[in-house]
Amino acid sequence: MVVGDDYQSIYSWRGANFRNILNFEKDYKNAVVIKLEQNYRSSKTILTAANDVIKFNKNKTDKKLWTEKAEGMPITVYQALNEKDEAEFVAMEIKSLARHYSSSGARSSQPTASNSNYSDIAVLYRTNAQSRAIEETFLRFKIPYKIVGGFRFYERAEIKNMIAFLRLIYNPADFESFERAVSAVPRGIGKKTIDKLRELPNYFSLFSNGTMEQLNNFSPKVEQFYELLFDFHKTSLTLPLDQLILNIAEKSGYKKYLLDGTAEGEGRWENVLELSTVAAQVEAQMQSVIPAEVFDCTQTVSDSRTAGIHDLLNGSPGTTLKNTAGSEDDNFIDGETALELFLQQVSLTQDTDQIKSDGGVVTLMTLHSAKGLEFRAVFVIGVEEGLFPHSRALVDENEMEEERRLCYVGITRAKERLYLIHAGERNLYGRLQFNEKSRFIENISECLLDII
Incomplete structure (x- = not known):
């Protein structure tokens, strides 16, 4: 038995080849293929958004995720002024969400900063360098966090x-x-x-x-x-x-x-x-x-x-x-x-980069590190042309298809709430950048989005 999902093949730079899955039926003509398309994690809105993005890939199997779950909340799209505004928006939303998750759970009917359930929340980014602005803002807002698959910036x-x-x-x-x-x-x-x-x-x-x-x-x-x-x-x-x-x-x-x-x-x-x-x-x-x-x-x-x-x-x-x-x-x-x-x-x-918390910690990680994980709320930052999709993908269609698969992975990490954030300008890698909103946001049906 072989199990695989070409939509989540995101490690070509480590030698992974998604075409092994695409060619499987040709290589093993008597194989019986069973498509596992029902999703038990995400809302209909989130799954529809993921399907909207991945459909633009030409090299893929024919399948479409669906769920019996409710439509759920629309996807929040926020255009920040810059990376500082982006980080502060994320921090304020997380404070609000964590209090909500805490009050809706069994731990407390009166949510406070000390019992907020931060562990339900993740912030995803395309490159490790993007975590720096988020980390510094979280320290100011006293939001506990951990880095998965890497180290804190300093x-x-x-x-x-x-x-x-x-x-x-x-x-x-x-x-x-x-x-x-x-x-x-x-x-x-x-x-x-x-x-x-x-x-x-x-x-x-x-x-x-x-x-x-x-x-x-x-x-x-x-x-x-x-x-x-x-x-x-x-x-x-x-x-x-x-x-x-x-x-x-x-x-x-x-x-x-x-x-x-x-x-x-x-x-x-x-x-x-x-x-x-x-x-x-x-x-x-x-x-x-x-x-x-x-x-x-x-x-x-x-x-x-x-x-x-x-x-x-x-x-x-x-x-x-x-x-x-x-x-x-x-x-x-x-x-x-x-x-x-x-x-x-x-x-x-x-x-001061260790904030004690009895309500879990927010998870920060790259999109690549997020594969296989799930959270009630997911923030994807830096959803901009040249950043996500990466600049390499702008001139290479194979790279662009992998970036779409990576976006598909990021979107489907969310169970209930998904935020896609882009900035009008961004200080990153030692220079000021003015990037357009990512095509991945444009790919998603407008009726699914709450643009603020």
């Missing part, structure tokens, strides 16, 4: 590695960050060498030119890495923070290391690009609260910090860029820099 290895480089720029005495940064890309610098560097007196002074004689007993690769770090220090004085992140990724070889030709590698690089998006937003916020004349003092401040960095690099442990960024006479507010503010925000997020 727990992802590629994000930790980039943060390590930035912490090292801010504080050269941070050996833990040094150890992570030097190991981010294989460079022939192993644990024994790192332990020897740790034992050097004032190892952090090695960032300064003119003290490399301490490395005479080490491999030239070690000196090359220190020269790279010193270059990053100088670059940090002039480059905007988002560009600094991309510069570090490029010159350190980390970008090349991540982009290894696999879909997973592309996803990891997209996370780094999303980190640069966060950095740009932090710097923009900084400029909005500091008077413009402060930023007219760039040359004076830069000279001050350039002089200070040599004191920093030859100084004592614990000295940071904040100590050398200038005094109040330099028009800096408490000596804070964009890098410092950014690292503070990252630390705050990392410290």
Whole structure:
């Protein structure tokens, strides 16, 4: 016996071939085919929407889902202003839904934030990088969540590695960050060498030119890495923070290391690009609260910090860029820099990303990870051309058919409520995007939709 559903074949990038199902009757002519078309999970509205989307695929078996369940609620379509508005809409709707699910269940007749049933709800997205805006908003709204099939944004290895480089720029005495940064890309610098560097007196002074004689007993690769770090220090004085992140990724070889030709590698690089998006937003916020004349003092401040960095690099442990960024006479507010503010925000997020709940947690995951799961309410975010369907699918019909199958999977995860959300503009992967509403929304019969 063989069981399969070509409509849910979504792993071609892992070698899966849905044509094995399409060709099964040809390969085994005496086989008896039984179509399992009755669905016991979703409402009629949700199933009709799924059928509406998948019917545009040419390469598929002929079947149509149906159910004896009621019509159910219409599908909510929301056009957000941007990714922040998208995340806040999701958070507010989830708060409302969770209270409703809690009050309609046996646990409590008077729903409160503490007994909300968040476990009935999922947020799905096409790429891992999209979770960042949702995660940060959930923390503000105190919505507990978990990531399925992956890690929280700031727990992802590629994000930790980039943060390590930035912490090292801010504080050269941070050996833990040094150890992570030097190991981010294989460079022939192993644990024994790192332990020897740790034992050097004032190892952090090695960032300064003119003290490399301490490395005479080490491999030239070690000196090359220190020269790279010193270059990053100088670059940090002039480059905007988002560009600094991309510069570090490029010159350190980390970008090349991540982009290894696999879909997973592309996803990891997209996370780094999303980190640069966060950095740009932090710097923009900084400029909005500091008077413009402060930023007219760039040359004076830069000279001050350039002089200070040599004191920093030859100084004592614990000295940071904040100590050398200038005094109040330099028009800096408490000596804070964009890098410092950014690292503070990252630390705050990392410290508060565990919200206790006795009412379950909202599930966040990619559409690929959602296969086989079900929830009372499902939010699919970023339903936009170039994002979902993915940009690759816009020029390849085979890719587009797989994206439709992925949309079919996402829609049919919902039992009662389905939300499809798109944004007019979106900061993603380090750039501002203006994407049209996805064709998948257009494919669904208008009578099934509640457009708000």
